[in-house]
Amino acid sequence: MEAVFKREFKSYFVNMSGYVFIGVMLLFCGIFTMAINLISHSAQFEYVLGNETIVLMLIIPVLTMRSMAEDRRTKTDQLLFSLPVSTAAVVVGKFLAMIAVYAVTCAAMGIVPLILKIFGSVPLGAAYAALFGFFLLGCSLIAICMFLSSLTSSQIIAAVLGIGATLALYLMSGLASLLPSTASGSLIGLLVIGAVLGAIVFAMTRNYLIAAISAAVCIIPTAVVYIVDSTLFEGLLPKIVGYLAVFDRFVTFSNGVFDLTALVYFLTVTVFFVFLSVQSMDKRRWS
Amino acid sequence: MIEVKNLTKKYGNNTAVRNLSFTIGNGKIYGLLGPNGAGKSTTMNIITGCLAATSGTVLIDGHDIFEEPLEAKKHIGYLPEQPPLYMEMTPAEYLAFVAEAKGVPFEKRSRQIREVMKLTGITDVSGRLIMNLSKGYRQRVGIAQALIGEPDTIILDEPTVGLDPKQIIEIRQLIRDLGKNQTVIISSHILAEISAVCDHVLIISRGKLVANDSLADLERDASAGNGVALKVRADRKAVEEILKSVGGIELREIGSSGGVTTAVFRQSGSRDARDDVFFAFAEKRLPIIEMYTRESSLEDIFLSLIGSDLDGDGDIYDEEGGSFDADEEPDEAPAPASGEKSGARPEKNARKSDRQKDDEDDSDDYTPLFGGGGEEDDR
Numbered sequence: 001m002e003a004v005f006k007r008e009f010k011s012y013f014v015n016m017s018g019y020v021f022i023g024v025m026l027l028f029c030g031i032f033t034m035a036i037n038l039i040s041h042s043a044q045f046e047y048v049l050g051n052e053t054i055v056l057m058l059i060i061p062v063l064t065m066r067s068m069a070e071d072r073r074t075k076t077d078q079l080l081f082s083l084p085v086s087t088a089a090v091v092v093g094k095f096l097a098m099i100a101v102y103a104v105t106c107a108a109m110g111i112v113p114l115i116l117k118i119f120g121s122v123p124l125g126a127a128y129a130a131l132f133g134f135f136l137l138g139c140s141l142i143a144i145c146m147f148l149s150s151l152t153s154s155q156i157i158a159a160v161l162g163i164g165a166t167l168a169l170y171l172m173s174g175l176a177s178l179l180p181s182t183a184s185g186s187l188i189g190l191l192v193i194g195a196v197l198g199a200i201v202f203a204m205t206r207n208y209l210i211a212a213i214s215a216a217v218c219i220i221p222t223a224v225v226y227i228v229d230s231t232l233f234e235g236l237l238p239k240i241v242g243y244l245a246v247f248d249r250f251v252t253f254s255n256g257v258f259d260l261t262a263l264v265y266f267l268t269v270t271v272f273f274v275f276l277s278v279q280s281m282d283k284r285r286w287s
Numbered sequence: 288m289i290e291v292k293n294l295t296k297k298y299g300n301n302t303a304v305r306n307l308s309f310t311i312g313n314g315k316i317y318g319l320l321g322p323n324g325a326g327k328s329t330t331m332n333i334i335t336g337c338l339a340a341t342s343g344t345v346l347i348d349g350h351d352i353f354e355e356p357l358e359a360k361k362h363i364g365y366l367p368e369q370p371p372l373y374m375e376m377t378p379a380e381y382l383a384f385v386a387e388a389k390g391v392p393f394e395k396r397s398r399q400i401r402e403v404m405k406l407t408g409i410t411d412v413s414g415r416l417i418m419n420l421s422k423g424y425r426q427r428v429g430i431a432q433a434l435i436g437e438p439d440t441i442i443l444d445e446p447t448v449g450l451d452p453k454q455i456i457e458i459r460q461l462i463r464d465l466g467k468n469q470t471v472i473i474s475s476h477i478l479a480e481i482s483a484v485c486d487h488v489l490i491i492s493r494g495k496l497v498a499n500d501s502l503a504d505l506e507r508d509a510s511a512g513n514g515v516a517l518k519v520r521a522d523r524k525a526v527e528e529i530l531k532s533v534g535g536i537e538l539r540e541i542g543s544s545g546g547v548t549t550a551v552f553r554q555s556g557s558r559d560a561r562d563d564v565f566f567a568f569a570e571k572r573l574p575i576i577e578m579y580t581r582e583s584s585l586e587d588i589f590l591s592l593i594g595s596d597l598d599g600d601g602d603i604y605d606e607e608g609g610s611f612d613a614d615e616e617p618d619e620a621p622a623p624a625s626g627e628k629s630g631a632r633p634e635k636n637a638r639k640s641d642r643q644k645d646d647e648d649d650s651d652d653y654t655p656l657f658g659g660g661g662e663e664d665d666r
Binding site for chain 1 (some may be wrong): 298299332335336337338339356357358360361363365367369371372373374375376384385387388389390432
């Protein structure tokens, strides 16, 4: 794992993408700091981070696009498979390399509140709690985009998928409000989600049985619960979709609140998508 | 020591490898031979853990590649068909990465990397980016990567493909050197390649093992089919009589058409009987149009093995099948009428008849220099 981590981390600074990532992040951090803290005389560094999420949304996919896709294109994945290293260690090594690049960025951004402190009183606790939340948000997005990169051998497709996914997550709370909140509407929505899940499973495994079972696991309990007590479904769909709104979790941090549930949420999303990436890479051996 | 038992790999409905079983002992160079699409790469990928098998087991020094992959993989070094190189690294950095990933202890790493670079002859380019290296050097870096960690067995998938003749000779010499201390398995679709470096040959056709023999044994089988072929403008009876009158030869095949008789005889004694044959016909004023030594080569054995397998079940892989079907029984007598020397090199002739029907005569000139470079071009 260390070998993979070191190699990957170095590669971000050989092919510029690490510098570009850090540079763009810090550039916008500077612009927002100037606009919010210096020109508007706010002492809250959290607001800077709140705005920085837009940059994060667009630039994380650029950082992650090569992570898994490039190995597939250049066939270096065969080397990784033949090394006495488990797939999980390889994926975690790659993931941690990206996290390290991102951590360097966050550390550099951490200097800003200290500079502001020279000019007046800055709530450092809130600022650094928000920065920590910002770091965790980035980890989740990196994990999600790394998984998307593992699905394709093209960096461009990986980047487009990644930006599409982060954009969808960014707009998720807005999307949730558009959804029907009636019981029947929620039922239909959940059934559609079940069917889509089945289709995705089929696309990945090419196995009708497994796809049907996974769709049924979603659809049958949903239908049964609906028949038993339809009132449970009032407003359920917007609520479920709301759970997927990764960025909204960070809003509490940027308002100066250290939210433990959000912390757990971010870690869960991260671990889940790293796990999926491992599965996705391992699956190629079974194709 | 590698033991492969009942290995089967299916891609959807396509069976790439079926029920393959063999054992690779220690300290020899093994060649995995077969036409394109025979399942060589698939087999190698499975042995090295890059691919999962549908069924069957692979034991590497007693460790199952599927059950204990990490332990098993320590005993093998693998160079896939396309060398898995990181273009933005230098060979030195790349080998350092591989050494660390293979768990070579820190204090041994730099010494081992230096040794491997020296062995593969890449010391001079160790500071250049891999993307700037020529194909031959990239291949060497790939081989160097396989050697890191001092594995017992080195598996090289088509190590000389796409290299120029000089590089091919160098890589072959390198493989021979490696074979002195380690077990080496190489795959190729070129027989001359295998016969140049290997001690033992495994021939795979359509995912099945059709031969598993030492090269010496295969060569002995092949030389049993040698003979002299003859074309005379005379009728069959006259030719038969004259040949019978010449001592020290044994008539094997004879046929005639259009006033030309084709015969194949073996020389039973150590003396060259061709002079006698020539004068015997000259005396009767019967013109010999052609006389040549028909050497039944390893290639014939290879083709007949593959050919007979193709006859067995022709349900999968038809992209390669066509050329072999054209000559199902390569050892058959030359067809008298056609004037083709078809017995000698069935595949060559089959291909020729597709391309240049009018010019059959150069098949004699075919000498498998550099592992049948011509054959390589054909494919």
